Amino acid sequence: MCKQDIICTVCPMGCRITVTGEGDNIQSVKGFTCQRGEKYARSEFICPVRTLTTTVRVLGGTEETLAVRTSAPVPKAKLFECMEIIRNAAFPAPIKAHQVLIRNLADTGADLIASTERRGL
Numbered sequence: 001m002c003k004q005d006i007i008c009t010v011c012p013m014g015c016r017i018t019v020t021g022e023g024d025n026i027q028s029v030k031g032f033t034c035q036r037g038e039k040y041a042r043s044e045f046i047c048p049v050r051t052l053t054t055t056v057r058v059l060g061g062t063e064e065t066l067a068v069r070t071s072a073p074v075p076k077a078k079l080f081e082c083m084e085i086i087r088n089a090a091f092p093a094p095i096k097a098h099q100v101l102i103r104n105l106a107d108t109g110a111d112l113i114a115s116t117e118r119r120g121l
Contacts, residue, residue, distance in 0.1 A: 001020060001021070001022055001027065002020070002021060002022055003018060003019070003020045004018070004019050004020075004044075004045055005017070005018050006018075006019060006040075006041045006044050006045070008032065008037040008040050008041060009040070010034075010036045010037055010040045011034070011036065011037070013033055013034075013037070015031055015032050015033050015037050016031050017029060017030065017031040017032050017037060017038075017040075017041040018030045018031050019041050019042065019044075019045040021045065023046075024046055026042055026045060026046070029041050029042060047075060048075070048076040049073035049074060049075055049076060050073055050074065050076050050079060051069060051070055051072070051073050051074075052069065052070045052074055052079060052082055052083075052110075052112075053067070053068070053069045053070075053115075054067075054068060054069075054083065054086060055067055055068065056068050056086055056089055056090070056091055056101065056112075057089070057090040057091070058090070058091055058092075058093050058095065058118050059090050059091065059092045059093065060092055060093045060120055060121055061093030061094070061095070061118040061119065061120060061121065062093070062118065062119045062120070062121065063118060066091070066095060066114055066115075066116065066118045067114075067115040067116055068086070068101060068112055068113060068114055068115055069112075069113060069115055070082075070105060070108070070110040070111070070112060070113070071100075071110050071111040071112075071113050072108075072109065072110040073110070074105065074106070074108040074110050075108065078106050078108055081106045082105050082106045082108065082112075085102065085105060085106055086102075086105075086112065089101070089102065092120075093118045093119060093120040093121070094117070094118060094119050094120045095114050095117060095118045096114065096117050097114055097115065097116050097117045098113055098114060099113065099114045100112070100113050101113065101114060
């Protein structure tokens with residue numbers, strides 16, 4: 001049996017929630033003040049996900065980097081794999097805001113998209 005303490009980030013309350021279980025089998029969830037907190041804690045216990053925000057290299061642009069993010073949260077276990085792909089990539093300017101730069105990043109189902117734009121020289 002595994003016990004995990006989670007601080008909820010769904011609302012400003014920041015509830016300290018304790019989840020007890022093993023794998024997908026949750027025995028108890030304690031410490032939440034709303035149903036959204038319970039749902040978040042269950043999801044975080046079974047398969048934590050994060051929206052990845054970082055920068056990428058830009059070739060021939062007015063600046064050398066560009067802010068990017070994933071279009072949806074990706075499994076926390078895949079973050080290092082995603083970053084390795086991003087670290088080895090470079091994109092030619094111009095780049096438009098919300099432009100998809102990498103589809104289905106590391107087979108997560110999420111795309112890597114530009115947060116802003118970058119003009120060419």
